[in-house]
Amino acid sequence: MLLSNDGEIIKSEFYVVNEDDALPGRGQEAQSVSKRIVSFKTLLNATEVSATAVWLDVDDKVEAAAPYLPRLEVIALNFPTFNDGRGYSSANILRSRYAFAGEIRAIGDVRVDQLEQMLRCGFDTFELADGQVIELAIRLLKGFPFSYQKTSDRMPLFHQRSAD
């Protein structure tokens, strides 16, 4: 089930397919090559020249995706476990350094108590881990009403303070 950053349950044309080197689980039947979210390795190997969606694992260097960004519609960032925080930096770099305007999707071990942090780092959509409760996800998504620091979607609180 895919959750949007507006707290809506949405359907996507794009999905991760089980390949040899793909993510465990979550696969669906491939319908059209252009709608598959391919692994970063296959993208780099140029075996998927027409792919418009890619998923990156935590040790894939997001800088290496830069040349492909103009044609990518979806970048999914995998969380192999909920306590591996590298995906947050990848998302922030995609947004702030490369101004990537496509969809950034959280996949893997995505837990409801961390959605807010993902939202703040520029994720648009969340494919929740098994066993996560969607109603809870919607309730927890927005998190705290403001942020002390500059985040992908907010100015730091000190700007708000000086405007008061």
Add this chain to the structure above:
Amino acid sequence: MYIYDAYDQKMVDERVAQYRDQTNRYLAGKLDEDEFKQLRLRNGLYIQRLAPMLRIAIPYGILSSVQLRKLAHLARYYDRGYGHFTTRQNIQFNWPKLEEVPDILEELASVQMHAIQTSGNCIRNVTSDQYAGAARDEIADSRPWAELIRQWSTFHPEFNWLPRKFKIAVTGAAQDRAAVQVHDIGVRIVRQESAGKDEKLIFDILAGGGLGRTPVLGPVIKQGLEEQHLLTYLEAILRVYNRYGRRDNLYKARIKILVRAMTPEVFAAEVATEWANLKDGRGTLTKAEIERVKGCFTLPAYESLEDIVVLQRAKDDAGFSAWRKQNIKPHRMPGYSIVNLALKATAVAPGDVTDEQMDLIADLADKYSCSEVRVTHEQNLTLADVRQKDLHDLWQALTAADLASPNLGLLTDMICCPGGDYCSLANAKSIPVAEAIQRQFDDLNLLHDLGELSINISGCMNACGHHHVGNIGILGVDKKGAEYYQVSIGGSGREDAALAQILGPSFAQNDIPRIIQTLVAVYLERREAGERFIDTFRRIGIEPYKTAVYA
């Protein structure tokens, strides 16, 4: 001190509600053990050997008397009547109930306190100089910068799941009382520059220092950083660490390992590249915000006083003189002194304070020191703004409460972790070792003759007692199931920071007082005029000590 505005208050209140919800879900079986562990750690709650342990943040060590009374209340109602001040300027309670922690956090929030990010692999409570704002050797007050870093690091969405814990310390004085060289990041205020009427502080940034299994002094990776760039530069360091720090091995996950593996030069270059994308961006500090936070740390309304050389009433009082000589530090204002309460009475675990003592200290702070108390990384308390004419009265009140040990900075003012008596990580006990040493050295004249000498005791390699930077360090080790102690010598956590060298094979617990006695004897025999313990060691090297101990 920093006073919360409506935003800060909202933030801690919402955090309490969030954690209450998480605790309820956990107790209802709707949140798994592994995940709840990570969430509770980020709210200060450990599960220890005997019971849970709650670590409460005291940002850069500053407490109001109101806050201290709240801690006394928590000790009384949720714990067993005492708290333990730590080497990171925090306080720990050893017996709270998991179910009651949300209530404790709510009580804390009511006095502008919290336990946010006091454990877990995230940015921890920022520490600083306990004499900030009052010290005579200060370049600039470090507290506003520590507070700005506290806010920036609180709930930073990108850095809540780091490879390992992350500690930042700030100093703004000539003498480094914050041990910045043994922190993941050290922030050093080096000078003030003025261009016209525009004044600006300049920082040096250190990264990759630390104790633990692999002690390292952090190298300077950035010199001459202008104040408005502080937060974006820290962000760049954290981002490089979050991405490239090792996650495959718990013992190699701290930033010091990354800095060492990359070399400080390459690491600094990597940070510089990252910083280029952040510099002058929207995370850049504004003049208005710097001024707002500085405005919270205005100086107290000092009276116009003269320094008092001899307190007439007290000149024949030997106990007072000893305390005054040892525990009082010079203040920037004439007629004022900085007073230290050494929480190192014999037979009391170092850093432990009872609820009654906390209440009393709060009263004394109201009466004598602008209602403010500081916690030091040596596990002592400081009253930073005491009128010299009040010193004798204050001393009498402290003496009655067993809080006037005149041993600040002396051999018996030991830094000591909770050790095997409380901590599930420990290899060996540390508190009984400290007590045995205190009993061995109960002659105050000898202690004063020995002068400045730090003994730091850790119950395991995690080095919470900072044994690597003790003039004498004691480390609990496991030797075929028995508790043994490795002794090292020559460390310092100050501006002349150095890591201690291991003396040789470890000793049984009973031998430790004798070993310390032997090391001290070498110093007394070999010292030259004016030399501290550490100076003599630096001059003669480790061999004479080895020879004496293993003869």
